[in-house]
Amino acid sequence: MTDDSAIRIALVVPDLLGTYGDRGNALVLAQRLRWRGYRAEIVTVLSSAETLPDSCDIYLLGGGEDVAQQAAVNFLARGDGLRRAVNAGAVVLGVCGGLQVLGTSFTTGDGATHHGLGLIDISTEPGPNRAIGELSTRSEEHGLGLLTGFENHLGRSTVGPAARPLGRVLHGIGNGSEDTEGAVSGRVVCTYLHGPALARNPALADTMLSWAVGEPLSELAPFPELTELRTERARAAG
Amino acid sequence: MTNTTRRSERSEPTGQSQQDAPSAPDPGQRWRVVSARRARRADVLSRLRTGTALAAGRLATTTSRSLRLGSGGIIGGRVALALQPDLLTRLVVDKRIVVITGTNGKTTTTHMVAQALRAGGASVSNATGANMLDGHVAALMAEPRAPYASLEVDELHLAQLTDRFQPSVILLLNLSRDQLDRVGEIRSVEASLRRALRQAPGARVVANADDPNIVSVAADHPHVTWVSGGCRWKHDALNCPRCGAFLGELDGAWECVCGLRRPNADWTVDAGGLTAPDGTSERLSLPLPGQVNRVNATFALAAAAALDIPRTEALDRIRRLRDASGRYEHTTMAGHDVRLLLAKNPASWLEMLDLVAENDRPLILVVNSRQADGHDVSWLWDIEFERLVGRKVVVTGERALDLAVRLRYAEVNCEIATNVQRALHSATIGDSADSVEIIANYTAFRDLFAKRQQH
Numbered sequence: 001m002t003d004d005s006a007i008r009i010a011l012v013v014p015d016l017l018g019t020y021g022d023r024g025n026a027l028v029l030a031q032r033l034r035w036r037g038y039r040a041e042i043v044t045v046l047s048s049a050e051t052l053p054d055s056c057d058i059y060l061l062g063g064g065e066d067v068a069q070q071a072a073v074n075f076l077a078r079g080d081g082l083r084r085a086v087n088a089g090a091v092v093l094g095v096c097g098g099l100q101v102l103g104t105s106f107t108t109g110d111g112a113t114h115h116g117l118g119l120i121d122i123s124t125e126p127g128p129n130r131a132i133g134e135l136s137t138r139s140e141e142h143g144l145g146l147l148t149g150f151e152n153h154l155g156r157s158t159v160g161p162a163a164r165p166l167g168r169v170l171h172g173i174g175n176g177s178e179d180t181e182g183a184v185s186g187r188v189v190c191t192y193l194h195g196p197a198l199a200r201n202p203a204l205a206d207t208m209l210s211w212a213v214g215e216p217l218s219e220l221a222p223f224p225e226l227t228e229l230r231t232e233r234a235r236a237a238g
Numbered sequence: 239m240t241n242t243t244r245r246s247e248r249s250e251p252t253g254q255s256q257q258d259a260p261s262a263p264d265p266g267q268r269w270r271v272v273s274a275r276r277a278r279r280a281d282v283l284s285r286l287r288t289g290t291a292l293a294a295g296r297l298a299t300t301t302s303r304s305l306r307l308g309s310g311g312i313i314g315g316r317v318a319l320a321l322q323p324d325l326l327t328r329l330v331v332d333k334r335i336v337v338i339t340g341t342n343g344k345t346t347t348t349h350m351v352a353q354a355l356r357a358g359g360a361s362v363s364n365a366t367g368a369n370m371l372d373g374h375v376a377a378l379m380a381e382p383r384a385p386y387a388s389l390e391v392d393e394l395h396l397a398q399l400t401d402r403f404q405p406s407v408i409l410l411l412n413l414s415r416d417q418l419d420r421v422g423e424i425r426s427v428e429a430s431l432r433r434a435l436r437q438a439p440g441a442r443v444v445a446n447a448d449d450p451n452i453v454s455v456a457a458d459h460p461h462v463t464w465v466s467g468g469c470r471w472k473h474d475a476l477n478c479p480r481c482g483a484f485l486g487e488l489d490g491a492w493e494c495v496c497g498l499r500r501p502n503a504d505w506t507v508d509a510g511g512l513t514a515p516d517g518t519s520e521r522l523s524l525p526l527p528g529q530v531n532r533v534n535a536t537f538a539l540a541a542a543a544a545l546d547i548p549r550t551e552a553l554d555r556i557r558r559l560r561d562a563s564g565r566y567e568h569t570t571m572a573g574h575d576v577r578l579l580l581a582k583n584p585a586s587w588l589e590m591l592d593l594v595a596e597n598d599r600p601l602i603l604v605v606n607s608r609q610a611d612g613h614d615v616s617w618l619w620d621i622e623f624e625r626l627v628g629r630k631v632v633v634t635g636e637r638a639l640d641l642a643v644r645l646r647y648a649e650v651n652c653e654i655a656t657n658v659q660r661a662l663h664s665a666t667i668g669d670s671a672d673s674v675e676i677i678a679n680y681t682a683f684r685d686l687f688a689k690r691q692q693h
């Protein structure tokens with residue numbers, strides 16, 4: 001059953017890309033819509049589906065292990081629904097492994113280089129060690145400012161000329177090339193702030209939602225525990 | 239008694255892969271030629287060394303205890319191991335040893351197995367949670383003549399153990415995501431356990447038939463007894479652990495294109511009761527709550543059966559357990575009757591939320607993020623806290639704010655307290671005469687348990 005007036009949020013192959021609480025981003029987006037009086041629907045697309053539908057407004061890709069990541073690329077390349085959706089203006093968030101899948105290419109721990117979906121100009125190679133810990137960045141993107149989260153990845157990524165970094169690293173590793181973190185291009189956003197990144201970064205959630213809704217959103221009263229959490233985590237990051 | 243060393247001892251994942259690597263390239267070669275005289279001398283020396291190691295280990299244990307540094311178990315084990323690295327293999331000679339591993343339920347099941355084995359004779363156990371080699375040595379040293387031992391083993395350390403000796407019985411409870419920022423992902427844990435089983439072809443394996451990750455670990459072993467008690471947490475087994483193909487719903491039988499399939503269960507346990515391999519059924523009521531403990535008890539009964547201990551006597555002893563190192567314990571704090579529940583990952587949170595759903599008592603949720611818990615609390619979003627809507631909830635612990643944000647999105651009202659004592663005196667709970675449920679993650683639970691024991 002689909003609701004025509006609802007904003008449809010696709011949780012893309014969480015059986016493959018869903019290691020770290022990635023479902024949280026769908027919950028955050030849906031709830032922030034509902035609190036503003038919009039209707040929201042979370043559409044879970046498992047890798048057992050034929051193809052990915054191109055009819056959703058927002059697509060969320062989470063993190064996964066190397067093998068799962070390659071399987072996700074294979075699934076998403078089939079039918080090309082994600083590319084059609086992006087060309088039609090859909091919003092996409094790729095987190096951690098999702099960043100690598102959306103990019104142009106990624107080299108896995110075993111040395112093999114794989115094509116990504118090429119939906120954003122970023123490429124990934126394995127780094128010397130896993131980047132694990134609190135990550136905080138400052139974004140030049142309109143209204144975003146401080147972004148905070150946790151990172152856990154081996155890949156080091158380079159943003160190409162057709163995209164711009166999502167933020168500049170204040171603490172942590174991020175992309176691991178210069179001081180960049182993540183990437184943005186059109187309405188495709190990707191980041192190493194892993195798992196429920198939008199839970200700690202409501203401004204990023206609302207930016208994505210206003211793109212999807214097609215109009216500026218009303219302000220939600222900030223809840224004190226979230227403001228406090230962001231301060232606490234920025235302090236923990238040092 | 240404290241168990242402070244358990245997880246904090248875990249090495250980083252990078253180090254673990256080296257530790258777990260097969261120790262010798264040629265496992266067939268276990269002998270070498272030595273002249274008879276030298277061999278005898280080596281043996282005498284080695285025996286002397288074992289004696290010295292045991293004595294030194296015991297001394298360290300007593301010293302540690304008298305200085306009130308803790309139970310002394312680990313330090314004693316560590317001292318003895320340093321003096322005689324071969325000690326473990328010597329201590330296990332002529333003993334029937336049951337080892338217990340899996341992501342959740344290890345400590346409780348280890349207690350249950352120790353109880354069940356006492357129906358056959360004296361049994362030792364590391365049920366304090368010291369679940370690596372030094373803890374095992376310490377447990378075995380405590381009573382070297384006991385014919386039985388029940389040993390909890392960390393999932394990534396079973397291979398180290400079976401590299402040294404073959405236990406009589408290996409219990410494989412379950413496998414799900416846990417502390418992802420430090421321990422390897424499930425795939426590598428599964429591979430390590432499979433290697434551990436290859437090193438113990440003579441053991442009797444008792445394995446969870448409903449958990450595809452465990453089925454993958456045990457399926458190739460020659461002596462497996464399968465236990466079925468349902469599978470509540472399904473998110474870590476949506477895809478085949480062997481080939482990655484989608485498995486889908488796990489209720490009932492499943493079969494993968496690669497041939498991996500749910501085996502027929504020898505023991506089955508559900509709300510109605512327990513069915514044993516001989517086809518007999520009986521009710522299974524325990525002081526420890528929930529289906530989760532009925533499953534743990536079934537594993538313990540299967541272990542006892544493998545060692546020819548009569549089921550009635552084993553069950554009778556398992557029924558005497560009212561808590562397991564504080565888990566499920568009823569106690570009094572700040573004038574409230576409280577129940578202590580441990581939940582350290584999404585699968586065990588699901589089980590504990592099932593338990594508290596049976597009543598409407600106020601809840602205190604405690605989440606820390608120390609090394610032993612994992613620094614990353616993203617997993618909070620894998621738990622369906624939406625079930626707590628309408629309930630009285632107070633959150634505390636180092637990551638109380640993350641919990642509060644999670645509950646805000648689940649539309650569960652909560653109060654934030656600076657610690658458990660304050661939570662018990664909070665406006666939400668305050669003077670209510672109700673019993674309170676406390677669900678805490680690993681170090682939070684450990685601290686609560688330690689504090690309670692000081693009273």
Ligand SMILES: [Zn+2]
Pocket residue numbers: 478479480481482483494495496497498
């Ligand atoms: Zn398969």
